[in-house]
Amino acid sequence: MPAPTQRRLIFAHIDEPGYTNDLACYQKHGGYEVMKKAFARPPAELIDEVKKSGLRGRGGAGFPCGVKWSLVDRKSGKPIYLIVNADESEPGTFKDRYIIHQDPHQLIEGTMISCFANNVKQAYIYIRGEFPHGARILEKAIAEARAANLVGPNVLGSAYSCEIYVHRGAGAYICGEETGLIESLEGKRANPRIKPPYFPAVLGLYQCPTIVNNVETLCHVKHIVDMGGEAYTKIGTPNNTGTRIFCVSGHVQKPGYYEFEAGKITLGQLLHEVCGGPLPGRTLKAVIPGGSSAKILRFGERFKGKRKVGAEMVDYDWGVEDVPMDFDSLGMIGTMGGSGGVIVMDDSVNMVEALANINAFYSHESCGQCTPCREGSLWMKKITTRMVHGAARPEDAALLKGVADQIPGRTICAFGEACSWPTQSFLAKFGDEFKNYHETKKAARPADSLELV
């Protein structure tokens, strides 16, 4: 079956010749018209549209956005804050970068509609420190919008006022975790908070109810309010509505970002047809489908089971290439859609070395407050690095598994899972490569093989 064509909703104007990131260009393309119409409607109606749309968060967890909003404590009398999570930092993910740099007003419009719907008077865009130009572009775009009465006091002449400020991070991955992000915005170390009691919807920024949404999610809100929640569900597949942006990197001919209706394209179509397949003379070996913490898939393995199609239960028997790229299908086969970052590895890659690279990342980024994560991520890094650069032993595989299995479920935030899933899945799928690595190492490395750690 040929791959479907791209459906560019969020990325409609990305890389469009002549499209600039200023207000005039955005308005020439119909910008802020959705917001103007939205402001004439009751806020509760806008929340309903988002609920009806089935929109799931695009930051990684895929939590329904409408549910997140409905959990907000609206009776406390405290101000409600909205934070835009622009800390894009899951390795393999690079979609928000293009929205921020090329279409910042789309994000601001989505943010303002979401703020109006939730009676938010103050929003912050938490942008990662490594996007210095992105921060300046957003600041300029907000200033333009403020001058045009689209942000700030008495928006569009109404009684509603809402301010947006840009807040820069400083290179810590953990700030992508929403409670860590809140701590960071409060001027502290980004140590995630324990839930309960610190659910952001109740006790978030300054202990006030807070909504934290990903950049892409808020852009979707604009389109949902534009077309209506019901119409939005027609895009994509049931329970996986709307479009998804896939960020493909690594060993394919045409890496890049591609937006498709969720669940309408398979991993095989994405990699072989859209991305041009493996590099010349190579075959695909493994793929991480949803950012570096998602569990790895091995080409050649098969997944069998029953799944719901409409009202019926249907058997499925998929190879890696047959898996539809949506939250539920990827969840069913034991991995996740996550943030949409697809990292591809071909047969030139040694999996021990690839894991050593990933482990070095998570060890560097652990915030350090929970012992299993701080020590576990460090030891997984030390073991895999030693295997590559020092002595490798046949029992290292079991040792690694022993460490990895003791982390998930024992930490305050999901970083514990994020750092152990790569090790667990690499061992489950490529166990032989780990057990035999001490032998593999004795052979001369192929001249064209790249160093990974």
Place this chain on the structure above:
Amino acid sequence: MNLKPATLSQIDEVITHYPVKRSATLPLLHLIQEDAGWISPEAIEWIAAKLELQPINVYEVVTFYPMFRQQPIGRRHIKVCRTLSCALTGGYKVCDEFQKQFGCHPGEVSADGEVTIDFVECLASCGTGPVVLIDDDLHEKVDVTKAKALSDRIKAEAKAK
């Protein structure tokens, strides 16, 4: 503290963005680092006084976030991405080339004081790897040849000064 008047007015402005002064800790650290090049012990005490905090409250933030540095660096800052997607396309070779060009290791300042090279974690441009951030500018699809060309440009710019 000898900060530029523009920095001081930016500092006073940014504090107004937050209902709680402490929130301005990261913005102030960024502004001072951009002005002075690094975060000195004096800067930590100055920020603490400005935001009505204890110096430890600022110091613990400086040591937590990788982008804040407690010593001066070279005039140019080269950050090579180390993480998986860039490594799969040759990130380690690119980092080696920069080290060879400037004769220093990651984290060190070159002998002429011109550059500091850092091998950093994911810069979120994985589709165009290997990527390198030089000061504020991102360079994409950097192979060894391009790394050498970028190094030559930095050297030429240093000479022209």
